[in-house]
Amino acid sequence: MPLLYKKKIRVGAVPGSIESDKSDQPTRIELIDYDAGDITEKPLSSIEESFSCRDTGSVSWINIIGNDADVIRKIDEHFGIHPLVLEDVVNLGQRPKIEEYEGYLFLVLKMIYFDKASDDIVAEQIGLVIGENYVISFQEREGDVFETVRERIRESRGRIRKMKADYLAYALLDAIVDHYFVVLERMGERIDALESELLDKADNNISLKIYRLKTQVIFLRKQIWPLREVLANFHRMESALIDPAIGVFLRDVYDHSIQVNDTLEAFRDAVSGLHDIYLSTISNRMNEVMKVLTIFSALFIPLTFIAGIYGMNFEYMPELKWRYSYFVAVGVMVSVGLGMIIFFKRKGWM
Numbered sequence: 001m002p003l004l005y006k007k008k009i010r011v012g013a014v015p016g017s018i019e020s021d022k023s024d025q026p027t028r029i030e031l032i033d034y035d036a037g038d039i040t041e042k043p044l045s046s047i048e049e050s051f052s053c054r055d056t057g058s059v060s061w062i063n064i065i066g067n068d069a070d071v072i073r074k075i076d077e078h079f080g081i082h083p084l085v086l087e088d089v090v091n092l093g094q095r096p097k098i099e100e101y102e103g104y105l106f107l108v109l110k111m112i113y114f115d116k117a118s119d120d121i122v123a124e125q126i127g128l129v130i131g132e133n134y135v136i137s138f139q140e141r142e143g144d145v146f147e148t149v150r151e152r153i154r155e156s157r158g159r160i161r162k163m164k165a166d167y168l169a170y171a172l173l174d175a176i177v178d179h180y181f182v183v184l185e186r187m188g189e190r191i192d193a194l195e196s197e198l199l200d201k202a203d204n205n206i207s208l209k210i211y212r213l214k215t216q217v218i219f220l221r222k223q224i225w226p227l228r229e230v231l232a233n234f235h236r237m238e239s240a241l242i243d244p245a246i247g248v249f250l251r252d253v254y255d256h257s258i259q260v261n262d263t264l265e266a267f268r269d270a271v272s273g274l275h276d277i278y279l280s281t282i283s284n285r286m287n288e289v290m291k292v293l294t295i296f297s298a299l300f301i302p303l304t305f306i307a308g309i310y311g312m313n314f315e316y317m318p319e320l321k322w323r324y325s326y327f328v329a330v331g332v333m334v335s336v337g338l339g340m341i342i343f344f345k346r347k348g349w350m
Contacts, residue, residue: 027066033058036162047071051078059165060134089127089138096226098233105130110223112183123223130169145179166242170249180260191270214271221264228257303333
């Protein structure tokens, strides 16, 4: 989960160059074409099969999974998408943004989910091109959070089949933002579990877990924070492609994005608090160790003094030739030690 994305570019490349990284995963194209009374859903063997959708009265959702430069170029040729837009599509790691072009809008979003294999957070770039009667979505890999949108279209639930492409774009936006709450809920559970573990036992593994959690929160904030500005601009945008009636729905998604960012800020403070608790726990444990060692040192200082005095063995020390000197010295040492222990306990030092 890198915090910094290193964009791969060719120095001196022409702006708008479409150069995608080769992948073993084949590009897959899905089409859902619908109106109020009918729906067609099918996989496409080539992007050319979707070209006729541009001139129909129905709404077409063309979902492209993969990063094939040839497919991207054909979209450029038929739909008239600006080369700079398509360059942003194939060059991953873009910041979430919205741009208005003649005849269409372009959005870059981040779809975030937990990877089942590594149990780590994954951020996938989603590009949306919104036209008058079509939406083209670009995904990096298989798997997304749009299945609820597909089900609504198939079952004609709600108003989605009666609305235009702008409402479809809203539905996709809403699905992405709603899934942020799923990720945040799981992140909150991790913070709570780590806090309980920290209060129970603080060790070096806890420190590593706190660092990993802090890294994940920073990563999430980096991916999600710009979305609020994107949604605010989307809501305020005066475009012929956006029905004013969609404004209330966009405002709702914008409110959700604010809630997501507020939650992330709370998580960041909570993780910082965990780190402070960890340092305090380690410090208290060290203080307890030092306290025990200090008490032992304090107990043996007078005993060492007595033993040192009578260990000099000077010839004229009268106690050296007394029959009971050893027993008296030991008795004095024991009495001093017990007296100091009682004193420490009364002071609350033990």
